[in-house]
Amino acid sequence: MRRWRDELRAGRAALQATFRSDADTPRLLRAHARLVDRVLAAAWRAQGGSRDIALIAIGGYGRGQLFPHSDVDVLILLARPLDDDTAPAIERLVGTLWDVGIEAGHSVRTLAECEAEMSADVTVRTSLLEHRLIDGSRALLAKFVRVLASTMDVRAFYEAKMLEQQQRHLKYHDAAYNLEPNIKESPGGLRDLQTVIWIARAAGFGHSWRELARAELMTVDEARQLARQESLHHWLHGWLLLHIPLSLALILLGAIHAVMALRFAS
DSSP states (O other), X not given: OHHHXXXXXXXXXXXXXXXXXXXXXXXXXXXXXXHHHHHHHHHHHHTTOOTTEEEXXXXXXXXXXXXXXXXXXXXXEESSOOOTTTHHHHHHHHHHHHHHTOOEEEEEEEHHHHHHHHHHOHHXXXXXXXXXXXXXXXXXXXXXHHHHHHTOOHHHHHXXXXXXXXXXXXXXXXXXXXXXXXXXXXXXXXXXXXXXXXXXXXXXXXXXXXXXXXXXXXXXXXXXXXXXXXXXXXXXXXXHHHHSOHHXXXXXXXXXXXXXXXXXXX
């Protein structure tokens, strides 16, 4: 355990030093995700992780974008319902991750449970839409991908995400005037950009602004503007989190993000 804790601390310190000399946010996020991948996979194997289980990164971590201080969202996918042999290994894994410094948000599900949860909750389907195998069964991951695709109702997903966005806009409409505006949920902000990509991904149009422009769903100039907006938010987020105390960084991010959101929405 100490070895993994030291590896994580040293790796994060090296990433911070590199970012300070060359503020390449995409590289920081990818490298941080890979670092956590290595520690998580090693910890899983040390707990005697079963070969018929798939350890899957989901959400932002599943995209391969992991900001400093972000939660590490992991799906522990089971081939069969949890039993007395598997449960202790999973419990040890989760405890180990917290001890070494990985704040893991984990879920333990079978394929059938994933399907049921996705059908009941669009936020679960959204998080599972972006996924990567960290360790374990590739065959089980392939089955998961097929279930995800076969149960995707694109129209229903679109309508659910639009309703979710409308409700979020009503809640955060006056974000620019709040003392602590939300750094993700403000109208015109990062969550709105992510919503476009999630819907496009669900419909099979692409995973990036460039791919959407190639599919003629937006102009090349519009894709570039959106990419710049997204990149600027990522850079500010990364820079502030690595240069000043976390509590102050979150307040500043909120104020900056509210201004950016108003500019984008206009």
